[in-house]
Amino acid sequence: MKAITDIIQIAQRTLQIESEGISELMSKLNNDFALIVETILKIKGRIIITGVGKSGIIAQKIVATFNSTGTPAIFMHAADAIHGDLGIIQEDDLVICISKSGNTPEIKVLVPLLKLSGNPLVGMVGDRSSYLAKQADYILDTTVQKEACPHNLAPTTSTTAQLVMGDILAVCLLECREFTTADFAKYHPGGSLGKRLYLKVADIYIHNEKPQVDPEASIKRVILEITKNRLGAVTVVDQERIAGIITDGDIRRMMEKFDTYEGLTAKDIMGTSPKQIASDELAATALDVMRANNITQLIVTEGNIYKGIIHLHDLLKEGFL
Missing domain, CATH: 3.40.50.10490 (Glucose-6-phosphate isomerase like protein; domain 1)
Known part of the structure; x- marks a missing residue:
C-alpha cells in the first residue's frame, strides 16, 4: 500500500x-x-x-x-x-x-x-x-x-x-x-443549464400570490398578508405606485425597536428602496441580483406596474442552485 x-x-x-x-x-x-x-x-x-x-x-x-x-x-x-x-x-x-x-x-x-x-x-x-x-x-x-x-x-x-x-x-x-447564448439555449433546453439561458422571471412569479398592502395598513394586516402568501414579504402599494416592501426581517427589527405596535402602519416599517426586476428579465439575472444584495425576494414589475414577487425558493425549485 x-x-x-x-x-x-x-x-x-x-x-x-x-x-x-x-x-x-x-x-x-x-x-x-x-x-x-x-x-x-x-x-x-x-x-x-x-x-x-x-x-x-x-x-x-x-x-x-x-x-x-x-x-x-x-x-x-x-x-x-x-x-x-x-x-x-x-x-x-x-x-x-x-x-x-x-x-x-x-x-x-x-x-x-x-x-x-x-x-x-x-x-x-x-x-x-x-x-x-x-x-x-x-x-x-x-x-x-x-x-x-x-x-x-x-x-x-x-x-x-x-x-x-x-x-x-x-x-x-x-x-x-x-x-450566441440564444443559440446555445436552443440546443440545451433541459436541466438547469438550459433554464439559465431561457427561463424568464415571468415564467416563475405568475405561480405565486401577489401580496400587497397600502401604506396605512395595520401591522396585524401586514403580518397576516406575509403569512398567508408564504413569500416572506409584502409589497406596499400606494395608488398603483410601489412605495416599499416589508419583509420578515423588517417585522423582527420592528419588534426590537418598538415596545408597542399600536398605531404603527405599513409605511412606518417598510423599506423604501426595494429591489425590483422586470418580468421579461432572465430568472438567472434575478438570482444574480439576490446574491449581490443578500436578499431572498424581488418585486416583479412590468412598465413600473407591480406584478408580484419572485422568491429565492422559486429558483431553488427550478434547479438554479
Missing part, C-alpha cells in the same frame, strides 16, 4: 505530464489548423467522426460538443463502418478519423474506403509518419512525448490531447459561426 505522500506525488506527476502534453499542442496550431476550420465552415454537410477503442470514446465526446455548439456531427465506429455504417457518410460530409498511432488494422481497412467516397478526410493522429497521416487530406497533430501511464502504454496523455484538440476545434467553429 502506497503512503499518502506517494499517492499525492503520483497524482501530481500525472497532472504534470498531461499538462505538458496539452502545452505541446500550442506549437501545432498553425495555418493548416486554420485551413481545417475554414474547410469545415464551408461544407454543407456534417462532420463524421470515427475512431476505435479509447479514440472512439473521445470521438463520441467531440461529437457531443460539436452538436451542442452549432456544428452538426455524427459518430461512426471505425470497426462498424466496414460492416454497413459507411452508409452514414453523405456526399457533402467531412470525416475526422482519430487514432493515436494511425496504423491500427481498423484504420488501414477503413481509410481506403473513405478515400473512395471523395469526402475530405482529416486525420487527428499522434504520428505524422503514420498510414493515416499520409492518407489524410488534413492533419490535426496530437503527438505527445509520453503517456502519463508509468509504462507508457495506457492511453492517457494522448487521449487528453485528442479531447483538447476537439475542444479547440469546437470553440473556433463556435466563434466563427458567431454562436
